[in-house]
Amino acid sequence: xxxxxxxxxxxxxxxxxxxxxxxxxxxxxxxxxxxxxxxxxxxxxxxxxxxxxxxxxxxxxxxxxxxxxxxxxxxxxxxxxxxxxxxxxxxxxxxxxxxxxxxxx
Amino acid sequence: xxxxxxxxxxxxxxxxxxxxxxxxxxxxxxxxxxxxxxxxxxxxxxxxxxxxxxxxxxxxxxxxxxxxxxxxxxxxxxxxxxxxxxxxxxxxxxxxxxxxxxxxx
Numbered sequence: 001x002x003x004x005x006x007x008x009x010x011x012x013x014x015x016x017x018x019x020x021x022x023x024x025x026x027x028x029x030x031x032x033x034x035x036x037x038x039x040x041x042x043x044x045x046x047x048x049x050x051x052x053x054x055x056x057x058x059x060x061x062x063x064x065x066x067x068x069x070x071x072x073x074x075x076x077x078x079x080x081x082x083x084x085x086x087x088x089x090x091x092x093x094x095x096x097x098x099x100x101x102x103x104x105x
Numbered sequence: 106x107x108x109x110x111x112x113x114x115x116x117x118x119x120x121x122x123x124x125x126x127x128x129x130x131x132x133x134x135x136x137x138x139x140x141x142x143x144x145x146x147x148x149x150x151x152x153x154x155x156x157x158x159x160x161x162x163x164x165x166x167x168x169x170x171x172x173x174x175x176x177x178x179x180x181x182x183x184x185x186x187x188x189x190x191x192x193x194x195x196x197x198x199x200x201x202x203x204x205x206x207x208x209x210x
Contacts, residue, residue, distance in 0.1 A: 007150045009160070023203055030204040043210075045112045045200035055114070055200065057162065095150035095160065098128055099135040105148075 003097030005040060005105060006063055010056040010092045018085035019051055025085075026054070029078035033058070036072065038065025040105040052087060059097075059105050108202030110145060110210060111168055115161040115197045123190035124156055130190075131159070134183035138163070141177065143170025145210040157192060164202075164210050 014022045026044050033042040040059040047053035060066050069075055097105065119127045131149050138147040145164040152158035165171050174180055202210065 006153075027204050034205075043205065044203040046203050048111075048199040048201055054203070094153040096153055098149040098151050098159070099132050100139075100148065 003099075003102050004062070005097045005102055006060040006066060007095040007097055008056075008058040008060070008066060008092055009095065010058065010090055012054045012056065012082075012090045013087045014052050014054070014082075014085045015087045016052055022054070022082055022085045025078055025081045026056070029074050030056075032072070032074035033069060036065070036069060038062065038068050061102075108204075108207050109167070110202045110207055111165040111171060112200040112202055113161075113163040113165070113171060113197055114200065115163065115195055117159045117161065117187075117195045118192045119157050119159070119187075119190045120192045121157055127159070127187055127190045130183055130186045131161070134179050135161075137177070137179035138174060141170070141174060143167065143173050166207075 012022070023046070030042045030044050033039050038061050040061050041057065042059070043057040045055050045057065047055075058066070058069070060069070117127070128151070135147045135149050138144050143166050145166055146162065147164070148162040150160050150162065152160075163171070163174070165174070
């Protein structure tokens with residue numbers, strides 16, 4: 001049975017001297033985003049070989065939740081704070097969950 | 106505080122006529138992999154725009170767990186079953202968790 005969650009992977013590459021700043025800003029955004037009712041998970045991982053690369057793994061409960069996330073004060077603060085830390089424009093891909101089913105996230 | 110989990114993203118592109126077969130084989134592998142003691146999460150997502158693309162998001166509790174996973178009967182069965190379904194060799198990236206901390210997975 002296909003899932004109905006919206007999973008977004010955001011790929012980021014930051015300037016080498018801004019890795020610590022990016023981690024700090026993103027940690028705060030993740031903790032606040034996790035409290036949104038439309039957010040099932042909001043995970044942040046750092047590349048083991050290239051520490052300037054990160055992926056934000058955002059799992060939303062429905063199709064309206066990603067837009068609601070972008071309206072929050074914490075998202076806007078994060079977006080503005082990290083803008084000058086980027087080494088290249090970030091890119092994102094959108095997925096649907098295959099496994100586990102919706103309640104497993 | 107940096108996390109200590111090993112997060113592996115496996116990127117897969119399957120032949121268009123094998124999407125259903127791949128989903129079925131991968132669903133079974135995910136359900137069994139989740140029961141391994143070294144596996145914290147084992148998620149499978151399908152690209153919303155290109156349904157031949159999948160990502161396996163595998164979260165291991167320590168550095169030994171990925172190798173232990175590859176020793177299991179269910180992994181080997183999956184690997185052999187999906188070999189002929191691939192449209193291109195799969196690729197993987199290894200990450201460490203930034204957020205949440207280890208217990209949050």
